[in-house]
Amino acid sequence: xxxxxxxxxxxxxxxxxxxxxxxxxxxxxxxxxxxxxxxxxxxxxxxxxxxxxxxxxxxxxxxxxxxxxxxxxxxxxxxxxxxxxxxxxxxxxxxxxxxxxxxxxxxxxxxxxxxxxxxxxxxxxxxxxxxxxxxxxxxxxxxxxxxxxxxxxxxxxxxxxxxxxxxxxxxxxxxxxxxx
Ligand code: HEM
Numbered sequence: 001x002x003x004x005x006x007x008x009x010x011x012x013x014x015x016x017x018x019x020x021x022x023x024x025x026x027x028x029x030x031x032x033x034x035x036x037x038x039x040x041x042x043x044x045x046x047x048x049x050x051x052x053x054x055x056x057x058x059x060x061x062x063x064x065x066x067x068x069x070x071x072x073x074x075x076x077x078x079x080x081x082x083x084x085x086x087x088x089x090x091x092x093x094x095x096x097x098x099x100x101x102x103x104x105x106x107x108x109x110x111x112x113x114x115x116x117x118x119x120x121x122x123x124x125x126x127x128x129x130x131x132x133x134x135x136x137x138x139x140x141x142x143x144x145x146x147x148x149x150x151x152x153x154x155x156x157x158x159x160x161x162x163x164x165x166x167x168x169x170x171x172x173x174x175x176x177x178x179x180x
Pocket of ligand 1: 114
């Protein structure tokens with residue numbers, strides 16, 4: 001997993017839960033990188049799992065809810081670090097439609113070792129889109145947060161529902177309907 005995801009995660013922990021919580025989740029000797037990440041580095045996904053599990057124990061907030069909150073936080077971090085990746089889109093549905101074939105393709109050029117999910121579009125109208133998220137990492141709650149913020153980025157909102165096609169969350173269908 002790319003370092004930018006780790007640096008954004010630690011930033012979120014500090015801003016939402018404070019420095020003490022941040023120290024507690026990294027200073028327990030379980031992390032090979034000892035909580036030190038650079039945005040261009042690549043780290044084991046298990047380190048992220050450890051950080052989120054520790055945060056969940058520390059805050060008593062379920063892991064899934066923390067991953068969703070991180071998705072909400074991460075969108076702005078990605079958009080600000082790489083404005084060129086999203087500057088050509090003028091609607092949230094247009095952006096979502098292009099994650100697989102443009103956005104993440106661009107990300108792969110920036111970070112050749114990025115491990116990205118796939119988003120297969122099943123159906124798109126002027127006001128809605130249905131797509132299937134697949135990834136061995138099962139970060140569909142992260143996708144949910146990112147999708148929600150994509151709408152806010154353009155000044156809108158959406159009703160987002162999802163169905164787990166596989167129980168472990170490695171394949172999840174999203175139905176997204178723009179509000180208003
Ligand atoms: C990883 C979804 C837009 C850059 C991910 C992951 C998800 C995701 C769920 C986690 C990896 C996985 O599940 O296997 C989305 C959605 C987007 C979006 C739903 C739009 C709403 C973007 C944009 C950028 C970006 C705009 C960059 C400007 C990345 C990067 C990673 C990533 C750097 C980390 C890859 C790694 O750790 O190896 N994306 N993404 N994404 N995405 Fe996106």
